[in-house]
Amino acid sequence: MTAVAAFKDACAKHGVKKVNAQVCGMLGGNDLSSLESVDLEGTYLGNRGLMALMDVIEQSPKFKKVDFSRQKIYNTDPLPDSVKGNTMLDRLIDLAKSHPNLNSIDLSGNPLSNLVARKLLGLATTNPRITAVGLDDTRVDAELIALISKKTHANKAESGGGDDGDDAGGFGNFNVTGPTEEDGAFGAATFNPGQGESGDNLSAPKKINRRKTVSGSSYDADAAKSFVPPNYPKSAEDAKVITGLLKENLLFSHLDDDGLSGCIGAMQHRLFQLDDEPLTEGEEGNSLFIIAEGKCDILKKGVKVAEKLEKSAFGELELMYDTPCVATVRVASDSCNVWQLDRETYKHIVVGASIRKRQAYEGLLATVPFLKELAVYERMQIADALSSDTWEPGQTIIKYDDEGQWMFLVVDGTVEVVGRDAAGAPVKVCEMGPGENFGELEFFNNHRCVADVKSLTKVKTAKINRKHFEMCLGPVIHILKRNQALPKYEYYRNILERGDQHST
Secondary structure (H helix, E strand, C coil): CCCCHHHHHHHHHHHCCCCCCCHHHHHCEEEHHHCCCCCCCCCCCCHHHHHHHHHHHCCCCCCEEEECCCCCCCCCCCCCCCECCCHHEEEEEEHHHCCCCCCEEEECCCCCCCCHHHHHHHHHHHHHCCCECCCCCCCCCCHHHHHHHHHHHHHHHHCCCCCCCCCCCCCCCCCCCCHHHHHHHCCCEECCCCCCCCCCCCCCCCCCCCCCCCCCCCCCCHHHHHHCCCHHHHHCCCCHHHHHHHCCCCCCCCCHHHHHHHHHHHHHEEEEEEECCCCCCCCCCCEEEEEECEEEEEEEECCEEEEEECCEEEEHHHHHCCCCCCCCEEEEEEEEEEEEHHHHHHHHHHHHHHHHHHHHHHHHCCCCCCCCCCHHHHHHHHHHCEEEEEEEECEEEECCCCCCEEEEEECCCEEEEEECCCCCCCEEEEEECCEEEEEEEHHHHHHHHCCCCEECCEEEEEEEEEEHHHHHHHHHHHHHHHHHCCCCHHHHHHHHHHHHEEEC
16 A cells, blocks of 8 residues: 555544645655655644554554654643643654664754653653653753663663664754644734644645754853743733633743742833834744734734734744744734733743752652652652642542542641541541642552541642652552551541442
């Protein structure tokens, strides 16, 4: 079977509306048995198109190098309480585990963070065929990239070296001719199909431009931690609107309340008039803009390819990666009110927030009994996956008989655990303070919650969902279960012995 025929069949299977003609041209007349690589530079497929391509790779036993750089791949859903991962990435990692020759994966230029990088490190650790993993221009910490690089280099040395893969983390930088911000990553946008990139519907063949050397600025960790952002005055209503916009966007979705507050304060109001150009194609772009009122046209080489409407944003790619502007943004309404955030503030806040979160949570996790045996690196893995909540006195954090979905760590404040006696009457079990945890046994034993947990004071918690917890801590489940014998869990054991709780 030809690779083109297999790709077309896979596109139909995954719901791709229009088969990408450029990819078909790359596949040419190759038979599946002879295909070794596909170069996607300058071609944006979208997740469905990438899923289809992986079906082709799975059927190509000689395939060696996967290059999914600059494909706007995110590692997880942006909603704080979501546990939905990226199906395409999970599929890629599963494919790499079983494929007989695939040894090189390039995900550079995608907004990926440590959650996916941990999976890639696990892949390189368990599969010695993986000799190269590219993560340039992502959100992954340098320390983690170094660990992946060390492992892939070791794999390469053990396999006798050769030219099957580049150095890990060193595939080069992303291609500025790929997908652009027209995809409406921040909110409402309308498109003119056929005039620019449009996800799975990209079908017109075009020249493949080679990668240009473009990289994001590096920041000193100490400078990021001590950075004080500017604070521009704004009304409570303006702050509320900006908060809503930032929370909906993946660029800011991982920030805690302090990080969001810093970004909100640093947003500066700007007023543009009809035909003003906040960004000009090919020129330097140093700011992110969020449209509060009005609209803008997106033009490439003078041709309108999209519109940006209220609550949408532009300039995020230039802000993150120090690239020249990939398009011109021209005001299309009589006036346009926007909020502007400069690159230095964004990067310092994001980097600083990540460092502060890791330091705070890694220390907290070190006090949890069943996590003490973990290495610092492993606790950092959990710290990256934690999200925070604040509770007012008297609020219910976990409700009796609800499905056990989350493990909570008390960061600050005091909670009380209220169980049920044999007659079903409420009975106080214990109180917990900073450094203590609750909810973990319910989801590991797969049954409903055996107690209420309520805040006695104002409480700050960090939480991790069952799915993410198991992704991070699968190898140490036995440590958790061994700790069920601790006195803390006496009430819990009694409940299980009575058989009061049914499995979820």
